[in-house]
Amino acid sequence: MNNQTESNMSTPLASVPRQDGFFMPAEFAPHDKCWMLWPEREDTWRLQAGPAQKAFANVAKAINRFEPVAVCASSRQLEKARSLLPADIHIIEMESDDAWMRDVGPTFIVNRQGEIRGIDWEFNAWGGLDGGLYYPWERDNLVASGVLESENLKRYKAPLILEGGSIHVDGEGTLLTTEECLLNQNRNPDLSKADIETLLQEHLGVEKIIWLGRGCYEDETDGHVDNLCCFSKPGEVILTWTDDPSDPQYEISQNAYDTLRNAVDARGRSFVIHKLQQPGPLYMTEEESRGLKSDDTSLPREGGERLAGSYVNFYLANGGVVVPQFNDPRDLNALETLGRIFPDRQVVGVQSREILLGGGNIHCITQQQPKGIV
Numbered sequence: 001m002n003n004q005t006e007s008n009m010s011t012p013l014a015s016v017p018r019q020d021g022f023f024m025p026a027e028f029a030p031h032d033k034c035w036m037l038w039p040e041r042e043d044t045w046r047l048q049a050g051p052a053q054k055a056f057a058n059v060a061k062a063i064n065r066f067e068p069v070a071v072c073a074s075s076r077q078l079e080k081a082r083s084l085l086p087a088d089i090h091i092i093e094m095e096s097d098d099a100w101m102r103d104v105g106p107t108f109i110v111n112r113q114g115e116i117r118g119i120d121w122e123f124n125a126w127g128g129l130d131g132g133l134y135y136p137w138e139r140d141n142l143v144a145s146g147v148l149e150s151e152n153l154k155r156y157k158a159p160l161i162l163e164g165g166s167i168h169v170d171g172e173g174t175l176l177t178t179e180e181c182l183l184n185q186n187r188n189p190d191l192s193k194a195d196i197e198t199l200l201q202e203h204l205g206v207e208k209i210i211w212l213g214r215g216c217y218e219d220e221t222d223g224h225v226d227n228l229c230c231f232s233k234p235g236e237v238i239l240t241w242t243d244d245p246s247d248p249q250y251e252i253s254q255n256a257y258d259t260l261r262n263a264v265d266a267r268g269r270s271f272v273i274h275k276l277q278q279p280g281p282l283y284m285t286e287e288e289s290r291g292l293k294s295d296d297t298s299l300p301r302e303g304g305e306r307l308a309g310s311y312v313n314f315y316l317a318n319g320g321v322v323v324p325q326f327n328d329p330r331d332l333n334a335l336e337t338l339g340r341i342f343p344d345r346q347v348v349g350v351q352s353r354e355i356l357l358g359g360g361n362i363h364c365i366t367q368q369q370p371k372g373i374v
Contacts, residue, residue, distance in 0.1 A: 010149050012120065012157035016202040022109040022117055023205025026171030026231060027316045030371040032116075034063050034317065035147060037365070038073035038081045039099035043134070043298040044358045046291030055354040056099070057084040059315075059322060059362055062348045064089055066317035072096065072143070092150060097125070097140040100360060102226070103163035105367040106144040106155070109205070114372030117154045119203055120144040121162040126221050127186035133220060133359065134298035151369070160199045161187045165224035165364055167200070170231045173207040173266030175200060180214040180223030187222075208266035212256045216240060216278075217248045219308040220299065226363045227310045229256060232274065232341050235265060240310045241275035249278060274341050279328040282309040288357055301357070313361035314338065316345070316368075324361045325349040 017023070038056065039045045045052035060069045064086060072094035073081040081091050096104065103126075106118035123141045125132040148155045168176040181187070182196055191199075197209050215223025229239045239256055242249045253275075260271045286303030294300050311334035315322040321342050325331045331349065339347045355361050 010145065010155055012155050013117075015156075017109050017117065017119065017156055018202050018205050021111045022115075023111075024107060024109050024169050024171070025370045025373060026169055026234070027368055028231070028233060029171055029373070031067050031318050031368045032371045033068040033070055033369045034315070035101050035105055035367045035369060036060055036069065036071045037094075037096050037099040037101045037104075037143070038071055038077050039358070040074060040077050041098045041134075042293040043295065044098055044292075045354075046288055046357065051354040052099075052358060053080065053084060055350075055352055056365060058350050059352065059355075059365065060085055060089055062322045062350050063315060063317050063320070063366065065348070066320035066346075072101075072147070094143065094146050095139045096143050097134065097137050099358075100140075100163075100165075100364055101143070101367045102165045102360075102364045103221075104140040104143040105164065106148050107164055107204070108367075108369050109203075110370055110373045112373060116370065116372050117156065118144065118148040119156050119158050120148070121158045121160060121164075123163065124161050124187070126163065127184070130186040131222070132186070136297075156203065158199065158203050160191070160196070160203075163221065163224065164367060165221060165226040165360070167204070168225055168230045169204060169206060170234045170265060172234045173205075174231075174234075175204060175206040175209045176212065176225050176229055176231070176237070177209065178212045178215045178223045178225050178228065181221065181225070184222045206266070210260070210263050210265075212259055214252045214255070216308045216310055217252060218306045220359050224364075227308055227313050227361070228252075229260075230312055234267070235269040236272040236274065236341075238274045238276050238312055238338075238341060240278050240312045242278050247281065274337070276311050276337055277330050277333060279309045279311065279326045279330050279334075280307070282307040282326060282328070282353075282356070284357060307356050308359075309356055310361065311338070313363040315362050315366045319345055321345050321347045322362055323347060323349045324352040324356070326353050326356070327351065
């Protein structure tokens with residue numbers, strides 16, 4: 001399966017998901033499988049992407065303990081991916097510009113009869129030529145349709161630039177996002193906040209949108225919510241936290257906490273808020289920066305830059321929680337805290353600094369395909 005040409009794309013549906021009875025289920029609902037992309041871009045991943053490929057493989061192996069995993073890799077990387085991944089992980093040939101399946105892959109939606117479809121959002125590399133991270137991004141913009149075609153699933157083409165990491169839903173009508181990202185002028189400058197809310201409601205089947213202010217400090221995605229806050233169950237959220245008032249993250253998390261504390265969800269519930277201490281602060285080293293090949297088509301990454309490390313950027317698998325680890329003193333606390341929040345799931349930590357160096361983490365490189373709800 002190769003998604004490089006427009007001719008491979010199936011014709012999108014003319015309706016919108018809500019009109020057809022479809023909605024986005026929560027990530028804690030059962031999955032059919034997990035989708036990933038294989039890293040190779042040398043201005044994102046240091047040392048010819050070797051360390052990142054090992055980290056991605058370890059994430060795939062951890063998730064594969066709980067649910068099937070499909071990894072999309074370019075023709076150049078098929079052999080390398082096969083050598084690092086277990087035989088029971090499915091590898092699909094597919095071109096992309098980088099490896100952020102959460103943001104370029106489809107958002108899967110379901111109806112009450114158990115049918116699954118997908119939403120193909122517009123993608124502009126987190127801001128296009130106004131603060132975006134690289135160009136071109138045309139191959140990334142074909143990944144969603146390629147995944148849906150490989151699964152023989154019907155597709156909606158949404159008239160909205162949106163990345164999967166910028167939204168979280170509870171499956172019961174509530175959506176979390178940030179103003180910093182979705183209202184950024186480098187995404188949808190011609191759309192008002194009300195316009196964006198309408199499109200989210202029509203495509204995701206949500207009723208109530210909780211707007212947090214900013215995402216994590218120095219998050220190069222313009223503040224994706226998946227680094228800051230997520231649902232653990234309906235009516236409960238997990239929030240990145242720091243007790244250090246001198247850290248810029250302190251005010252961001254406090255503002256988010258105040259917003260959540262004063263909000264109710266689509267069912268009228270007040271939120272239970274679980275605070276999850278952030279790692280670090282963490283910074284890119286000079287040695288790590290020197291391992292990158294950069295040119296004028298991508299954002300330069302320099303030694304000394306703060307990394308937007310967060311334990312909230314985990315993946316919920318069937319019966320499991322796959323959690324970023326950074327060789328940080330707070331790693332164990334994160335695992336213990338998530339173990340208390342998810343007592344019926346097995347919590348598994350995976351060292352993921354190499355993923356963080358590229359600008360994201362475990363949630364950012366994965367996309368769940370839900371089981372149909374019947």
